[in-house]
Amino acid sequence: MHRILLRRALRTVLAGVAILAAGCPAMAASVDRWQWLEGTYWYVPHDYLLALASSPALKSPLPVSDQTVYHIARYEDGYFWGTTAVSYSPPGGSSAPEVSCLQLVGSVTPEGQVHLTFTLLPSETAAGSSDSAPTVGLGTMTRQRVGWTMENQMSTAAVKDLLLTHWAYMYQCRPNEPCFGHLPGVAVSIPEFLGPCAQAEAGG
Numbered sequence: 001m002h003r004i005l006l007r008r009a010l011r012t013v014l015a016g017v018a019i020l021a022a023g024c025p026a027m028a029a030s031v032d033r034w035q036w037l038e039g040t041y042w043y044v045p046h047d048y049l050l051a052l053a054s055s056p057a058l059k060s061p062l063p064v065s066d067q068t069v070y071h072i073a074r075y076e077d078g079y080f081w082g083t084t085a086v087s088y089s090p091p092g093g094s095s096a097p098e099v100s101c102l103q104l105v106g107s108v109t110p111e112g113q114v115h116l117t118f119t120l121l122p123s124e125t126a127a128g129s130s131d132s133a134p135t136v137g138l139g140t141m142t143r144q145r146v147g148w149t150m151e152n153q154m155s156t157a158a159v160k161d162l163l164l165t166h167w168a169y170m171y172q173c174r175p176n177e178p179c180f181g182h183l184p185g186v187a188v189s190i191p192e193f194l195g196p197c198a199q200a201e202a203g204g
Contacts, residue, residue, distance in 0.1 A: 034108050034141070038075035041173045042150060044068050046184035048168035050091070055162045065091045066166050067185040069193050070104055081105045083197045084118055087186055088158060097186040101197035102135075112141030114150060121200040133157070139170075146171060 044067050051066035066088050073082035084104040087097035102118040116137035137154030153167035173179040173190060181189045 033110055034078070034080075034112075035075055037072050037080050037108070040072050041180070041190055042070040042072070042170045043173050043179055043183055043190065044168045044185070045171050045179075048170075049185045051088070051164055051166035053088075053158065053162055053164055057161070061165075063091050064164065065089050065185045066164065066168075067097070067183055067193075068166075068168075068170070069183070069190055070170070071194055072104070072106075078109065079105070079107050083194060083201065085194050085197050087193070088164065089185070097188065097193065099193060099196045101200040108141065114139035114141060114152065116152065116154070118156075121197070142169065144169070148172065 049065045049067060051064045052061040053064045054061040066086065068087075069085045071082045071084075072080045074080060082104050084102040086100045086102065089097065101121050103121055104116065104118055106114060106116045108114050114137075116139065118135040118137070135154060135156040137152050139150050139152035142149050142151040149172075150170040151167075152170055155163060155165045158164040171179070179190070183190060183193055186193060
């Protein structure tokens with residue numbers, strides 16, 4: 001009788017251990033679900049370049065092409081940070097892009113809700129930018145056929161009273177993909193587009 005009770009007790013303990021063993025990896029996976037974001041590059045595909053510029057001086061918003069690139073340098077416990085390069089131009093413009101550089105700090109929940117904050121790099125502020133207030137964006141990690149995308153939206157004061165409003169599915173771009181050598185809307189590579197930001201971070 002004692003042996004039967006002991007076996008039952010042992011089975012109960014082993015069953016509990018099995019449940020815990022199954023549950024712990026799932027919990028760890030939820031915390032570190034987005035660890036792969038570290039070291040990634042994100043850009044705006046051609047279909048989502050359209051943004052709207054608005055101002056009290058304008059009768060109606062004007063279309064603008066907005067290419068934005070994130071380089072997420074680090075990720076830790078649901079937070080990530082890195083560099084953002086942005087270029088605004090008239091749709092179909094062919095001139096070399098004029099790039100603005102910002103520091104990117106973001107958070108992403110286990111469910112994929114994204115919060116983004118952009119602030120000017122110190123050298124950009126020293127260069128005489130009129131507005132150093134941070135820009136805040138919201139987004140969601142969204143699964144598509146191409147893989148994970150960031151469905152982001154934001155509004156920011158671009159120049160004086162000119163407000164820029166933009167939403168886009170931002171795609172990840174890997175060094176072996178065509179987007180890495182030829183960004184839509186600006187016709188330069190990602191390293192070239194981010195180049196001024198590397199200098200700004202270095203204080204150049």
